[in-house]
Amino acid sequence: xxxIIKEKTRKDHLEKYIIDIKQxxxxxxxxxxxxxxxxxxxxxxxxxxxxxxxxxxxxxxxSIPRQVRSWYTIQDTYTQRHGYKVTPRLVIGSRGRTxxxxxxxxxxxxxxxxxxxxxxxxxxxxxxxxxxxxxDNDKSxxxxxxxxxxxxxxxxxxxxDIVEIFEFLExxxxxxxxxxxxxxxxxxxxxxxxxxxxxxxxxELLKVDPEFKVLxxxxxxxxxxxxxxxEWYRRGRRTLKDVLTHEKLSRDxxxxxxxxxxxxxxxxxxxxxxxxxPRTEVEEIANEVSKLLDENFPGSIMTVCGSYRxxxxxxxxxxxxxxxxxxxxxSKLLVxxxxxxxxxxxxxxxxxxxxxxxxxxxxxxxxxxxxxLCIWRQPGSSTCRRVDFVVSPYENYPVAILxxxxxxHFERSIRLYAKKVxxxxxxxxxxxxxxxxxxxxxxxxxxxxxILNLKWLEPSQRNC
DNA sequence: GAAC
DNA sequence: TTCAACG
DNA sequence: GTTCCGCTTGAA
Numbered sequence: 494x495x496x497i498i499k500e501k502t503r504k505d506h507l508e509k510y511i512i513d514i515k516q517x518x519x520x521x522x523x524x525x526x527x528x529x530x531x532x533x534x535x536x537x538x539x540x541x542x543x544x545x546x547x548x549x550x551x552x553x554x555x556s557i558p559r560q561v562r563s564w565y566t567i568q569d570t571y572t573q574r575h576g577y578k579v580t581p582r583l584v585i586g587s588r589g590r591t592x593x594x595x596x597x598x599x600x601x602x603x604x605x606x607x608x609x610x611x612x613x614x615x616x617x618x619x620x621x622x623x624x625x626x627x628x629d630n631d632k633s634x635x636x637x638x639x640x641x642x643x644x645x646x647x648x649x650x651x652x653x654d655i656v657e658i659f660e661f662l663e664x665x666x667x668x669x670x671x672x673x674x675x676x677x678x679x680x681x682x683x684x685x686x687x688x689x690x691x692x693x694x695x696x697e698l699l700k701v702d703p704e705f706k707v708l709x710x711x712x713x714x715x716x717x718x719x720x721x722x723x724e725w726y727r728r729g730r731r732t733l734k735d736v737l738t739h740e741k742l743s744r745d746x747x748x749x750x751x752x753x754x755x756x757x758x759x760x761x762x763x764x765x766x767x768x769x770x771p772r773t774e775v776e777e778i779a780n781e782v783s784k785l786l787d788e789n790f791p792g793s794i795m796t797v798c799g800s801y802r803x804x805x806x807x808x809x810x811x812x813x814x815x816x817x818x819x820x821x822x823x824s825k826l827l828v829x830x831x832x833x834x835x836x837x838x839x840x841x842x843x844x845x846x847x848x849x850x851x852x853x854x855x856x857x858x859x860x861x862x863x864x865x866l867c868i869w870r871q872p873g874s875s876t877c878r879r880v881d882f883v884v885s886p887y888e889n890y891p892v893a894i895l896x897x898x899x900x901x902h903f904e905r906s907i908r909l910y911a912k913k914v915x916x917x918x919x920x921x922x923x924x925x926x927x928x929x930x931x932x933x934x935x936x937x938x939x940x941x942x943x944i945l946n947l948k949w950l951e952p953s954q955r956n957c
Numbered sequence: 958g959a960a961c
Numbered sequence: 962t963t964c965a966a967c968g
Numbered sequence: 969g970t971t972c973c974g975c976t977t978g979a980a
Binding site: 744863901912920 | 978
Binding site: 718798866921 | 966
């Protein structure tokens with residue numbers, strides 16, 4: 494139960510961000526009221542300017558969540574202050590993982606001081622180009638780094654709508670085989686659409702596109718990516734049955750089709766989002782794992798990472814990172830514990846698996862972690878769950894936790910930041926200096942942040 | 958598209 | 962080598 | 969004009 498105690502020490506922090514659906518809806522209601530108030534205020538302000546057009550505009554904009562508009566303000570502020578734009582950016586990742594570099598964390602940060610910022614800027618715009626003003630501003634408004642890992646980003650349900658649209662467009666473009674890396678133009682267009690009438694034509698068209706539907710279905714098979722999905726479609730496959738009968742499948746893909754329905758419960762509009770494991774169930778699984786670890790490998794430590802650790806109310810899978818002080822134990826831990834799970838009937842299938850904790854050839858400094866991607870079924874449950882087990886050598890444990898906590902975008906961001914700014918390489922098995930190629934010793938997760946000269950971010954603040 |  | 966996978 | 973995470977990992 495080690496991990497539960499650890500969780501409790503962070504409970505204060507997490508509590509703030511564990512928002513279940515009910516609370517979300519409640520907050521949402523309040524938010525809508527605020528928007529209404531804003532609307533009335535705006536109307537007052539623009540009363541003298543009159544004209545019915547003006548009112549229509551206000552009507553439309555007000556249907557957008559407040560944070561979206563705040564975000565717009567931030568972008569303007571940034572542009573004025575630094576002379577360059579901060580643009581939302583989409584990066585293609587595997588399986589439609591959200592890699593939307595949308596600035597969604599800072600909007601709430603400055604929500605209360607929005608007016609101050611804008612007026613301040615407006616007042617001083619003409620003399621802004623000097624550097625001294627920058628310093629002044631930095632005192633009143635915290636300077637936001639360009640990298641997502643430099644700013645806290647809580648899971649923020651208020652940006653959900655616009656984020657989902659970006660994610661959807663990103664996903665759709667990958668599915669359709671648009672390999673162009675740069676998307677900001679399209680995104681900007683989308684924002685404009687959304688802000689003007691809350692409706693993005695691309696999204697609406699795609700929702701009814703039969704080709705898209707089929708591609709989406711194929712893409713959701715574990716082991717099939719955009720290429721395979723398109724390939725199957727090109728060869729005339731339209732259903733999973735077609736694929737099963739006509740296509741040669743990899744092991745991954747066979748498993749993917751076998752458990753298709755288990756992994757895909759939320760098949761509604763933004764189809765690929767299937768975050769459906771509630772926290773309580775994650776805890777049940779973790780308890781089971783913890784119990785068996787204690788019984789069979791006493792002294793082992795484990796942490797539940799992934800979206801659970803980031804405080805999300807629902808997860809898509811469970812990520813468990815384990816270690817043991819003794820390298821001799823940890824090197825056999827993964828194989829050993831999986832065997833026990835199998836015997837107990839908890840482990841239904843193993844999708845992929847490494848051998849065991851290994852040393853890199855000719856370099857004993859490179860201790861690697863090892864992972865197994867598994868399918869788990871709790872006793873009495875009919876639903877199979879994706880559970881990833883990671884065993885890390887003890888000295889890499891903090892780094893492994895950092896790497897497996899995510900979000901995926903946060904990981905990319907911190908690695909890019911480390912590369913460009915600190916000349917450090919960040920991987921799931923250690924931090925390395927890029928100049929000397931030497932491993933940097935990391936005692937804790939906080940340590941890693943310090944080495945990288947980053948402000949500490951709670952896991953719940955890494956939901957970018 | 959932004960930072961080199 | 963290519964594709965897909967993990968955060 | 970090049971890069972956008974990882975000298976990722978594994979499977980085929």
